[in-house]
Amino acid sequence: MIYPKIPLAQTVVQLCKAKGVKHIVISPGSRNAPLTIGFSNDDYFKCYSIVDERCAAFFALGIAQQLQEPAVVVCTSGSALLNYYPAVAEAFYSDIPLIVLSADRPKHLIGIGDGQTINQKNVFENHVLYSSNLKLDLKEKDTHGVEEELPIFKNMENKVETLLGLKKTIQQYNEEEIDKAINMTLLENGPVHINVPFDEPLYDMVEELYVKPKSTNPENKPLQIDDYILGDCIKNWNAASKKMVLVGVNQPNQIEQRWLDTLAADESVIVFTETTSNLHHDTFFPSIDKLIAPLTGDHFKKLQPDILLTFGGLIVSKKVKAFLRAYKPQQHWHIDEKKANDTFFSLNNFVKTTPNYFFSKFLPQTRLVTSNYKSYWSHLKALRLVKHNDYLNSIDFSDLKAFDTILRAIPNDTCLQLGNSSTVRYAQLFDLNKTLRVFCNRGTSGIDGCTATAIGCAVVNNKQTTLITGDLSFIYDSNALWNNYIPNNFRIIVINNQGGGIFRILPGHKNTENFDTYFETNHQLTAEHLCNMYGFNYESVSSETALKASLKSFYSDGDHPKLLEIFTPKNLNDEVLLNYFKFIG
Missing domain, CATH: 3.40.50.1220 (TPP-binding domain)
Structure with a gap:
C-alpha cells in the first residue's frame, strides 16, 4: 500500500482508521496533499472530492447527520479553512459529529507574508468541542528510514524543541491530541478542529508505515439521574x-x-x-x-x-x-x-x-x-383542521397551495430535507406523512448549505431523498450541485417566488424599490440553466393543475436526478398566508 512519507500525515490517517471514521470529504489543494494521499490510497476510507469548501463541509455534515457518526473534511491552508465555518457552526448547534482537518504551514512561515497563509490556530474556538494544534515533525526520514538533514529554519525549531525537552515527545503529543479530538466528537456529537502543519516536500510517498499510533477508546459515562x-x-x-x-x-x-x-x-x-x-x-x-x-x-x-x-x-x-x-x-x-x-x-x-x-x-x-x-385543545385542534382544509379549497395558487400539493405527493419512507426560512415554516402548517424522516439545518437556521446537506444525506441514504427549498436558498448554495456523487433518485423542489418571500410576511414597508432590492432581493433567475450544466432533469410549473400532473411522474425512476421548479405569485403569497391565520381563527 502507498502511504504519505510524512509521519504526521500517517498518524492522522491511521488514528481515523483505528476509530472507525470512514467518510472523508476532500477539497483539492497542495498543502493537504499528504492527507489526501493517505486517505485516498486506503480502501478502508470512502473518499469524496468536493471543490468548494463551504459545500464540502455541508456535504460532510449531511453524511454525519444521517449516519450519526463522524465525517471528515480535509482542506489546504489559508482561506479554504474559513469556508468551513458555516457548517462548523451548524454542527456545533445541531450536535452533529464533524472532524475538520486543516493543513497548515510550519510555524516559521506564518506571519511573514508567505502565500496562502493565515492564522489557523484555534480559528473555530467558539464553535467546536475541541481545537487541536499539532506539532510539525522535527525530522523527516528518507525511503530507507534514515533521518534527513533539515532546512535551517527547521533546525532552529529543532533546537528549541530539544532545549525545552520536547523533542522526544512530538510524536506522542500529536497522537494524544488527535486521539483526544476524535474521541471528543465520538462522545459528545459535535465538531472538532485538528490543525496539521506540513513542510515541503508534500507529495513524497512510501510503501511502509513509520508510525504505529496508539488509539484509546472513548469513555462512555453511564446514564443516570439523581x-x-x-x-x-x-x-x-x-x-x-x-x-x-x-x-x-x-x-x-x-x-x-x-x-x-x-x-x-x-x-x-x-x-x-x-x-x-x-x-x-x-x-x-x-x-x-x-x-x-x-x-x-x-x-x-x-x-x-x-x-x-x-x-x-x-x-x-x-x-x-x-x-x-x-x-x-x-x-x-x-x-x-x-x-x-x-x-x-x-x-x-x-x-x-x-x-x-x-x-x-x-x-x-x-x-x-x-x-x-x-x-379542550384537542377539540380546538379538530376545528382548526376543518378551517385549514376549507381555506385551502378556497384560495388561488400560491406558496401555501403549492406546499399542500407537494406534501401530499411525497412517497412513503422518504428522507425529507427542508430548506430554511419560508420552507420549514410553511411545512410546519401541515400534518406530514408519518413515514417521512424530516431534517433541516436548524442549528443556525441559515440558508447557506441546505442543498449540500441534502446531497450528503442522499449519498449515504438507501431511501428516497427529497429537498424542498426556496429560490434564494437554492441559488445561494448552487455550487452544491458541482458534485459527482448525486444519486439518480435525488429530488429537488424549488419554490420560486422571485425573492425572499419571508420578508413580505414580516412587518415592514413592502412594494418599494428599497424593499425589493435590499430585503426581498427581487430577481428573475431560474434553475433551468444550472440543471443543464449539472445534469439534472428539469421541469417547471406555475399552476396547481400543472403541479399535480408533474408530481405524478416526478418520483419515478430515471437516469438523472430531477428538479422541479414551481413559480408562485410573489405579490399574492404574503396576503394568502396572513389571511390564513385570520380565517382559521
Whole structure:
C-alpha cells in the first residue's frame, strides 16, 4: 500500500482508521496533499472530492447527520479553512459529529507574508468541542528510514524543541491530541478542529508505515439521574393538571413508542411536536402555529402550562416562543445530555441525560391526572383542521397551495430535507406523512448549505431523498450541485417566488424599490440553466393543475436526478398566508 512519507500525515490517517471514521470529504489543494494521499490510497476510507469548501463541509455534515457518526473534511491552508465555518457552526448547534482537518504551514512561515497563509490556530474556538494544534515533525526520514538533514529554519525549531525537552515527545503529543479530538466528537456529537502543519516536500510517498499510533477508546459515562431530582420531578408532575411537552429537532426513532403512548394517555398532558421532531401520535399536536396563531389573551391563559417539559433541538415556531415567553410556565424542565437553552426565560430544571432514559425512569412512576386540558385543545385542534382544509379549497395558487400539493405527493419512507426560512415554516402548517424522516439545518437556521446537506444525506441514504427549498436558498448554495456523487433518485423542489418571500410576511414597508432590492432581493433567475450544466432533469410549473400532473411522474425512476421548479405569485403569497391565520381563527 502507498502511504504519505510524512509521519504526521500517517498518524492522522491511521488514528481515523483505528476509530472507525470512514467518510472523508476532500477539497483539492497542495498543502493537504499528504492527507489526501493517505486517505485516498486506503480502501478502508470512502473518499469524496468536493471543490468548494463551504459545500464540502455541508456535504460532510449531511453524511454525519444521517449516519450519526463522524465525517471528515480535509482542506489546504489559508482561506479554504474559513469556508468551513458555516457548517462548523451548524454542527456545533445541531450536535452533529464533524472532524475538520486543516493543513497548515510550519510555524516559521506564518506571519511573514508567505502565500496562502493565515492564522489557523484555534480559528473555530467558539464553535467546536475541541481545537487541536499539532506539532510539525522535527525530522523527516528518507525511503530507507534514515533521518534527513533539515532546512535551517527547521533546525532552529529543532533546537528549541530539544532545549525545552520536547523533542522526544512530538510524536506522542500529536497522537494524544488527535486521539483526544476524535474521541471528543465520538462522545459528545459535535465538531472538532485538528490543525496539521506540513513542510515541503508534500507529495513524497512510501510503501511502509513509520508510525504505529496508539488509539484509546472513548469513555462512555453511564446514564443516570439523581434520585432527588427524579423524585422531585415525579412529585410535581403528579400534582399538575396542565403539562405541556414541546419537542424540537429530534432524530427519528430516538424515543421508544411506549413512552409516547404513556404521554398520550394522560389527559393532563398535551404534546406539541414540530415538523423536525420526527415524533408522531394521533393525539399529539403537530402544526403548532395552526393551533395558537389565532389565540387571544384569555385563550393563552387557558393554554399556559403548569409544567413545560422540552427536549430536542432548536424550536422553529416563533409563535410558540412568543407565547411561552409571555405566559411563562411555573416550571420549565429541559432533558438533554449536553445543554439546556433557556429559550423561554423560565428554565429551572436541567436534567442531564437522554430523553429516552429519563422517560424510562420517570414515566413508570407517574400517574394519570384528571383534567380537561387535553380534551379542550384537542377539540380546538379538530376545528382548526376543518378551517385549514376549507381555506385551502378556497384560495388561488400560491406558496401555501403549492406546499399542500407537494406534501401530499411525497412517497412513503422518504428522507425529507427542508430548506430554511419560508420552507420549514410553511411545512410546519401541515400534518406530514408519518413515514417521512424530516431534517433541516436548524442549528443556525441559515440558508447557506441546505442543498449540500441534502446531497450528503442522499449519498449515504438507501431511501428516497427529497429537498424542498426556496429560490434564494437554492441559488445561494448552487455550487452544491458541482458534485459527482448525486444519486439518480435525488429530488429537488424549488419554490420560486422571485425573492425572499419571508420578508413580505414580516412587518415592514413592502412594494418599494428599497424593499425589493435590499430585503426581498427581487430577481428573475431560474434553475433551468444550472440543471443543464449539472445534469439534472428539469421541469417547471406555475399552476396547481400543472403541479399535480408533474408530481405524478416526478418520483419515478430515471437516469438523472430531477428538479422541479414551481413559480408562485410573489405579490399574492404574503396576503394568502396572513389571511390564513385570520380565517382559521
